[in-house]
Amino acid sequence: MEHILDVSMLEPCEPLELTLSATRDLSVGDYLKVVHRREPHPLFPLLEKTGFSWLCRPGGEAGFEIFIWHRGDTAVEDDIAKIP
């Protein structure tokens, strides 16, 4: 199941705070799609430390989309790979 979080209109560090907070409620089998206007480099090591995988790609109206899921959740990883 996809959960969308749009942080494109927020100033630092609200996007990071909200994203980390949203990952805490993320169930295995689900993924979080974050809509961002920048590539949030500081977020990535924090996700890795807390057991998540991520994929960041340019796209969408805001500029970037970041997909976040539980590390090792291969079913979700396959779903994300199919997203155009």
Next chain:
Amino acid sequence: MLSTAHLSLEQAPPISIPFRFFLTAPLFGIVSGLLLIWAGEAAMVSRWSPLVLSLTHLVTLGFLTMVMCGAMMQMLPVLAGSPVPGIGPVGAVSHLALSLGTGALAYAFIQGSAGWVKLALLLLGIGLGVFAIAAGLALARVKLSSPTVTGMRWSLASLVITVALGMLLSMGFFGIVALNNLPSYTDLHLGWGLLGWMGLLLIGVSYQVVPMFQITPEYPRIMRDHLTGSLFFGLAGWFLLEIGVIRGYWSSLVPGCWMLLVTAGFPLFAGTTLHIQRLRKRQVSDVTLIFWRVGLIGILFGYLVWLIGRALPEAATAPWYPLLLGTLLLFGGAFPLVNGMLYKIVPFLSWFHLQNRQLALGAFHVKLPHMKGFIGDREARLQFYLYLAALFLALAAVFRPALFTRPAGAFLVLTSLMLGYNLLRAMMRYRNTKVLLNQTGSH
């Protein structure tokens, strides 16, 4: 694109390094205000009065350069991925020497003492020299340059030129060396310090922080790529043309016309920033934004006054003219831009360090303050209004010094006290949360 890939606790300097610079700056604001109260109208007689020279350096070195050095040490690893080598000793030595050197220089001007000026030059030479070498090394090691890094490089080169000219001038002013044409060298020192060191750093850093924190569109590509470099070479050309005037090769009209072209870059930057701020995606006002608006409008007014001085030479030779121009550009332009920036940098750093600490300890049940929780909006706005009162009173004091100088000094003391209080409270909040994290994490 903000390159924060290397933003980590391993690379970022200990938070105490930038914080000690930021906390010292308001102290110099308080001293400047007290000097205005003590001296009264004597402080506004002419740009050459020892009190004005003392006051100018308390603000430019003690407040503005103090914050800029601290911020640059923090920003180099964050924005450029290149930490300042030996950050611990470099931070400690440059902070101490800059603080003591600024105090000694301000005292030397008031006392007219060559002994104190020699001490001040030694301390400032050490403080700014150590900073410039360390920051220069970090800038030389940057692998992936950006318009912000370019702005920092030109700015740092301008600082070196400013300090060299300042040392020469101080020695000439106190008769340590024979120096003719003091006014021309003073203009060069002032131009490189204000337009080069401060102007180019503010422009370069704005390319990152304005779109990032104020949710505006990016600055135009052509401006990001070429403005700081063009301004630096414009200043270098002006320097050579002024030397030609000193040597008697041509009249002062030549560098004057040249600077008409060069200085236009600053209102262009200020106007563009105001324009992109109007286009910002989330129309929420905050204290940094209002500080910035005042600063940008201050730059535009300063440029207008400078143009009037070029068009009407009789106005430019009036004693009030350089005081008005200096007040507008320094206290109405650079000061609020730096002050406003502090309200973003300090909470962001505090939050970021705590976030990393929390992750390292796994203490997720400790609730970290939000970025906006470090400095209260009401208190920050109160400091802004105190600043605004100080600015208008200082501008009025240029024309009615007997009436307005002391009230301007009083409000400068008040706004600096409030700024110090706000920063100190943010740092206490940081410290208390860190202690809580450490206690919980160790269980």
